[in-house]
Amino acid sequence: MENFTNETIDTRQLPKFEEVTFTNLHPNYIWVVLINLALFIGILILVPIFVSMFKPELFSGRVWLIIGVVIPIFSVLLVAFSIIGFKKKGFAFREHDVLFRYGIIATNTIVIPYNRVQHVALHEGLISRYFGLTKIEIFTAGGSSSDIEIPGIEKEQAENIKQLLMGKIQKQL
Numbered sequence: 001m002e003n004f005t006n007e008t009i010d011t012r013q014l015p016k017f018e019e020v021t022f023t024n025l026h027p028n029y030i031w032v033v034l035i036n037l038a039l040f041i042g043i044l045i046l047v048p049i050f051v052s053m054f055k056p057e058l059f060s061g062r063v064w065l066i067i068g069v070v071i072p073i074f075s076v077l078l079v080a081f082s083i084i085g086f087k088k089k090g091f092a093f094r095e096h097d098v099l100f101r102y103g104i105i106a107t108n109t110i111v112i113p114y115n116r117v118q119h120v121a122l123h124e125g126l127i128s129r130y131f132g133l134t135k136i137e138i139f140t141a142g143g144s145s146s147d148i149e150i151p152g153i154e155k156e157q158a159e160n161i162k163q164l165l166m167g168k169i170q171k172q173l
Contacts, residue, residue, distance in 0.1 A: 022091060
């Protein structure tokens with residue numbers, strides 16, 4: 001214990017993650033988001049129509065008026081927030097950690113050190129696959145779900161990122 005030191009750290013000198021240059025999601029990913037929204041909004045419109053065909057007594061003129069106002073307003077807000085959210089998302093890989101930034105009203109940044117990464121998975125949805133895009137899921141110790149999901153990455157780049165992360169995991173063992 002003769003060599004033990006416990007010096008004070010000047011927190012103003014610590015590196016700031018805010019200064020990191022984040023990589024934006026692939027530009028085609030906005031089309032994946034918009035197509036998924038179009039499918040969701042389409043279902044949102046079709047459900048009342050089908051229900052009214054079998055139970056017309058449930059839908060008076062007033063109900064149709066409310067549905068006719070609420071669904072378009074909800075749809076416009078959903079599309080607007082999705083576009084803004086897409087523009088704010090970004091990721092970065094540094095020497096010792098991975099960062100993911102997201103959020104619409106409040107910007108959140110997740111920082112995970114490589115020594116906490118346990119598992120990495122790649123997922124392609126039907127629409128994402130059409131555009132050649134993949135989602136990377138990064139799992140850390142102690143969690144049953146992924147801690148970071150980075151969507152909208154080209155498949156080849158995602159494979160390279162997975163190899164990088166798997167290499168970092170192997171070095172820990």
